[in-house]
Amino acid sequence: MEILFFIIGSLVFGIGVYLIFDHINYVRIAAETKGKVIGYKTSSGSKGGTIYKPVIQSYFGEFTGSYGSSNPSYQIGQEVDVIYIAGKTPRLKSNMPYFVGIFLMIFGGIFCLAFFSIFNFSLWNILYSLGILMLIAVSLRRVLKSKGIDSLDELKEVVKEANKKSEINAKNIIREPEKIQDVHRKNAKATKIVGPVFAIVGLGVLALGINLGIERYHFLQEAIPASGTVVDFHESSSDDGYTYYPIVEFSPNGSFEAITFRHDTGSNPPSYSRGEVVEVLHAPDNPNNAIIDSGIFNWAISIFVGLFGILFASAGIAVSVSTFRKQRNQINL
Structure with a gap:
């Protein structure tokens, strides 16, 4: 039920916006x-x-x-x-x-993006x-x-x-300072590690998102359009159930050879139906490298990965800055 992505995403995004503007006012x-x-x-x-x-x-x-x-x-x-x-x-x-508002806005934005990338607008x-x-x-x-x-x-x-x-x-x-100091000591090692780890992982995921975006940009610049038909679905199971990836058959312009490929984005329920005619984009030198033309949502995966990277990197940087400030305050005290 894709609408849940939109409901949850909009609600979380709205709360983030409210927190920021409420504090500004x-x-x-x-x-x-x-x-x-x-x-x-x-x-x-x-x-x-x-x-x-x-x-x-x-x-x-x-x-x-x-x-x-x-x-x-x-x-x-x-x-x-x-x-x-x-x-x-x-x-x-x-x-x-x-920080909390921006975090919620990014998190909500990811859910909304997931909705728009898999929702079939019929x-x-x-x-x-x-x-x-x-x-x-x-x-x-x-x-x-x-x-x-x-x-x-x-x-x-x-x-x-x-x-x-x-x-x-x-x-x-x-109200006892000793109890809080004990908590600080217990968490000191963990917080020193968690912040940098989250920041490094987040920056790595962000770099991956940027790389995917660059690859998709070059692909779209050279891609050749064609008409295809959804012939089947590839089922991928997970803890949340099944995800259905459309399998599309098409013939490149000027060729009678049928090419079959699996689209890189899936959903549950399927966003397409068997026999549905779709627009296809494929690489000129390799017709097997193809996707369903989804307009702006051709960028969905790179944006999705990039937002997750920003989310993790922001959390890691925030934890690292907070840890540094606590250590500085303890020294001053």
């Missing part, structure tokens, strides 16, 4: 003051680990930072910059909302997808109404109240 009119890290609020991570969010003491009282990690970002007692707007919860002065598929979107929207609306939420403003108020209750509950707050 907050910083634009916020005043700045000083605060001090007095502890860490802990919660369980998605894989059973512990997430640490800094608890800050400022002129406006205690508040918990919006972003946490498995490795505490500050030392207890460390002075930090705080930004605030009257009547709103203060925030740590940090670039983290931008009238039936479009109507079917619209029906699913409407069903999800109606179901979500019913759930919200059952909880007394009739507007976006009311939803924001519910979220704020939940955050306030979370702030009041201070049972999981660590």
Whole structure:
């Protein structure tokens, strides 16, 4: 069901955009003051680990930072910059909302690209997808109404109240510097390795994406068009099920010899049907080197790989910079 790629991708991309613009608008009119890290609020991570969010003491009282990690970002007692707007919860002065927003935008963009590269834009598929979107929207609306939420403003108020209750509950707050230092020591070796490894792998994947893009560019510059027919599908199994790659038969212009090739992009369900006539592009000196002409989506694989490379490289660089700052702060303290 390709529409799920679009739904998930659009939602994640939208959240990323919201985080960035929300923080830009907050910083634009916020005043700045000083605060001090007095502890860490802990919660369980998605894989059973512990997430640490800094608890800050400022002129406006205690508040918990919006972003946490498995490795505490500050030392207890460390002075930090705080930004605030009257009547709103203060925030740590940090670039983290931008990093998280960009990360989510890239991740969502990958899912949306996957959708557009495998979705078959037929009238039936479009109507079917619209029906699913409407069903999800109606179901979500019913759930919200059952909880007394009739507007976006009311939803924001519910979220704020939940955050306030979370702030009041201070049972999981660590205030002992020794415990946080122990966490730093345990994670020190791992974070020194993880950041550079992610950065190197990401840059390698990005280089692969660029190389694939260059190869595809040269191929498209010289490719000869032809008409072909989908004759079968190659099934590739994985943990998520089967992926169907169309097998196309065509005859190069000026030749009666039938050439059969497997397209380099597959989907589930298949994006084509047996007997469907498709446009083909093939290398002039090697007709076996051919693809289905998908327009702008001829670039899908190189863009997909490149975005993953950017995602990994960004995460690795962010971890490395964060580790360096923590070590510098520990020295200063």
